[in-house]
Amino acid sequence: MSEGNYILILFYSRHGSIAEMAKHIARGVNKVAGIEAKIRQVPNVSDTTEIASPAIPDEGAPYCTLEELADCSGLALGSPSYFGSMAAPLKHFIDQTSTLWLTGRLIDKPACGFTSASTLHGGQEQCLHSMITPLLHHGMIWMGLPYKNKELISTATGGTPYGASHLANDTQETSLSDEEQKLCEAQGIRIAEMALKLGK
Structure with a gap:
């Protein structure tokens, strides 16, 4: 591929569940030959504009650049x-990211989303929809999870056809169920395979 040969796994994680999901999506990406996962996070925002985040996070993945x-x-x-x-x-x-929109840098690239909430009806699917909208404006191609992934039918925790999700019974619970782990990996595999197909 002419550009970077990686899937960018970009996230914000407050209590650790999303960071844990990112690792399993990366595991799926890295199972596909010819492409790799790059994990990045975004810094917190403050309600006081004078406060700035350090250039390098205290822990976890580096901050993402445009x-x-x-x-x-x-x-x-x-x-x-x-x-x-x-x-x-x-x-x-x-x-x-308006400069990327103006130059069309993300057009025809595959994208997917993943989310977590502490209640079963905590807005996981709607949260994924909120991610879809700006990425469609960028011309990206949204990749959900098809029902060939049988865990979507059997899961009693997270998992949606719009993207991987996690049900955290409380905010400190970051471990994923077996179904959630498998769905995260399946999502990583799917987006990696599609990126290779679209890049040919």
Whole structure:
């Protein structure tokens, strides 16, 4: 492929569930030959504009740059569900991508989303929809999870056809169920395979 040969797994994680999902999506991506996973996060936003985040996070993945987003072969976007929408830090990052929109850097690249909420009806699917909208404006191709993944039928925790999800019984619970892990890996495999197909 002419651009970066990686799937960018970009997320905001407040309590750790989304970061854990990102690792399993990366595991799926890395099972596909010819492409690799690159995990990045976005910094927190403050309600006081004078406060700035450090250039390097204290823990976890490095912060994402616009160039890393522009050069990816595909994008997996992750956020906790806050009132049925993506978290403000992730939305803030996406709001800074108008230069990529003007130059069409993301057109025809595959994208998918993943989310977590602490109740079964905590807006997981609506949160994924909130991610779809700006990515469609960028001309990206949304990749859900087809029902050939039988875990979508059997799961009593997370999992949607719109993208991988996680049900955290409380905010400190970050371990994924077996079905959630398998669906995250399946999503990673699917977007990696599609990125290779679209890049030919």
